[in-house]
Ligand code: HEC
């Protein structure tokens with residue numbers, strides 16, 4: 001039994017670590033969307049309201065979509081009883097799936113879809129530091145902020161889910177929509193949420 005638990009824990013960690021970059025700070029915890037998108041922060045028009053853009057992007061409903069009739073139909077074709085409990089489905093549809101409990105803050109609820117931290121890195125350590133005027137990018141990256149500056153960094157990030165060939169092999173028989181249905185450049189444009197130009 002113990003061996004089974006160890007194996008299971010390993011599999012969970014493994015299925016998540018393929019979504020983590022080596023530079024990720026292992027002490028950074030996931031804080032949840034409420035810490036990023038409040039009206040005083042990224043929910044504010046003065047800052048560009050990234051929150052509203054994220055809600056429009058589809059990523060905001062990635063988790064709740066696993067509860068739809070369609071999700072159940074996909075899952076049934078793969079003999080998965082409940083997509084909301086399937087590691088395979090959750091690995092792309094839920095932020096921080098498989099991450100040990102001690103890396104989740106109480107404010108993180110796990111039903112928030114592909115939220116900010118799934119792309120930008122777990123926020124607990126850079127949250128305060130990145131609000132400062134004299135912030136330093138290298139310091140923020142050391143605290144867990146994922147660099148998303150170069151085209152490659154950005155594309156690699158998206159392709160963890162949208163280009164996941166191995167996982168696609170496992171789900172394509174379900175009738176699941178193609179992961180790269182929208183061409184990359186168009187998809188990136190659709191989801192853009194920049195800071196206002198100063
Ligand atoms: C490799 C990552 C990945 C896995 C694994 C995955 N999904 Fe998805 N899912 C996506 C992406 C990306 C989209 C958006 C595709 C699009 O419409 O362009 C999506 C869209 C969806 C949608 C909404 C669009 C539609 O086709 O109706 C549902 C429902 C869904 N997935 C259910 C599931 C279920 C159920 C599983 C498990 C059997 C699953 N997904 C596994 C990445 C994944």
Ligand code: HEC
Pocket residue numbers: 036037042050051054059114115116117118119120148149154157191193194195
């Ligand atoms: C699907 C991945 C993804 C999600 C989810 C996401 N972002 Fe981003 N974000 C990016 C990428 C990629 C860039 C850089 C885009 C570019 O430069 O073309 C970016 C850029 C930004 C920027 C601009 C940074 C700068 O220096 O100009 C801010 C601010 C930001 N995101 C905040 C957020 C917030 C807040 C959320 C959640 C509400 C969020 N992001 C959700 C991928 C994501």
Ligand code: HEC
Pocket residue numbers: 057058059061062063065091092093114118119154157158159160161162181182186187188189190191
């Ligand atoms: C953690 C996995 C993951 C990452 C990383 C990710 N996505 Fe997604 N994306 C999804 C899922 C899951 C959906 C489906 C949400 C739904 O409809 O339920 C989705 C939906 C979308 C959609 C809407 C469907 C479509 O094809 O029109 C776009 C556009 C998109 N993603 C673009 C991007 C871009 C651009 C990036 C990188 C900046 C990115 N995604 C990173 C998982 C991811």
